[in-house]
Amino acid sequence: MGKLALKLFRECLPVFQTLSDPNRQDILLLLHENGPLPVNELTSKLSLSRPAVSHHLKLLLQAGLVSCEQQGTQRHYSLSLEASVTMLRELISVVEEECLPKFDTTIPAKEARL
Amino acid sequence: MGKLALKLFRECLPVFQTLSDPNRQDILLLLHENGPLPVNELTSKLSLSRPAVSHHLKLLLQAGLVSCEQQGTQRHYSLSLEASVTMLRELISVVEEECLPKFDTTIPAKEARL
DNA sequence: TTGAAAGGTTTAAAAATTTAAACCCTTTAA
DNA sequence: TTAAAGGGTTTAAATTTTTAAACCTTTCAA
Numbered sequence: 001m002g003k004l005a006l007k008l009f010r011e012c013l014p015v016f017q018t019l020s021d022p023n024r025q026d027i028l029l030l031l032h033e034n035g036p037l038p039v040n041e042l043t044s045k046l047s048l049s050r051p052a053v054s055h056h057l058k059l060l061l062q063a064g065l066v067s068c069e070q071q072g073t074q075r076h077y078s079l080s081l082e083a084s085v086t087m088l089r090e091l092i093s094v095v096e097e098e099c100l101p102k103f104d105t106t107i108p109a110k111e112a113r114l
Numbered sequence: 115m116g117k118l119a120l121k122l123f124r125e126c127l128p129v130f131q132t133l134s135d136p137n138r139q140d141i142l143l144l145l146h147e148n149g150p151l152p153v154n155e156l157t158s159k160l161s162l163s164r165p166a167v168s169h170h171l172k173l174l175l176q177a178g179l180v181s182c183e184q185q186g187t188q189r190h191y192s193l194s195l196e197a198s199v200t201m202l203r204e205l206i207s208v209v210e211e212e213c214l215p216k217f218d219t220t221i222p223a224k225e226a227r228l
Numbered sequence: 229t230t231g232a233a234a235g236g237t238t239t240a241a242a243a244a245t246t247t248a249a250a251c252c253c254t255t256t257a258a
Numbered sequence: 259t260t261a262a263a264g265g266g267t268t269t270a271a272a273t274t275t276t277t278a279a280a281c282c283t284t285t286c287a288a
Contacts, residue, residue, distance in 0.1 A: 005143060009139045019126070025120075025124070029119060073285045085210060089206060092202055099146050101196075162246095162248090168267085186264090
């Protein structure tokens with residue numbers, strides 16, 4: 001019952017933690033607007049040091065929100081939001097089913113509909 | 115364009131921040147399973163001190179995830195997930211539309227369908 | 229085979245979060 | 259009008275997070 005909700009909330013914890021920082025949100029948006037980018041490109045767009053950007057990318061990687069592909073000396077980071085979005089959708093569905101006040105969805109009898 | 119995504123990400127920041135802590139998730143689940151509860155009830159179910167619970171409730175209130183009703187000397191906290199869920203849904207919709215690889219939804223020509 | 233470019237890691241400091249003890253303010257029952 | 263119950267706030271300590279400087283590794287071009 002609420003057991004499923006707990007499981008889903010816990011599964012989404014890393015996503016919530018990762019998305020709860022504006023710099024990391026900005027990284028995601030930059031990757032969205034520019035496509036895959038290497039670390040130095042991101043750094044130049046972000047008023048953060050490279051180690052800081054690198055650190056946030058590590059967290060984003062761990063949470064599965066971005067992926068990384070080595071290309072020669074560069075590493076191109078790109079969005080991989082599919083899995084996380086799916087998890088959030090599931091959580092939201094369960095919350096809507098279990099935790100939200102239900103409104104009446106029954107169809108009124110013919111005579112009652114005007 | 116990505117301007118909308120940014121706006122929605124930022125709007126959801128307090129929700130992400132609030133949900134990124136297991137104790138706060140637990141409070142939400144307790145309220146879900148038990149209905150509205152006063153602070154002491156929550157504390158007794160939570161291996162946390164009352165000030166800590168009170169603090170987390172304050173954050174949950176600020177993020178709009180719970181509401182509070184005074185009843186005599188007690189304050190009953192209850193879930194109010196509607197607005198947050200709506201915000202998350204919107205964010206997810208935009209992310210799905212803008213940021214996820216689209217799969218082909220066109221209907222193949224008649225001759226091509228077997 | 230050097231050297232420069234790209235980028236991860238270690239470290240240490242600064243900032244934010246989390247927590248509980250101590251304290252204070254209401255409300256209500258005696 | 260006290261006393262006790264319920265609960266916020268303040269404070270200070272502990273922990274975690276964030277950041278950048280210094281350092282190290284790998285790749286590739288000269």
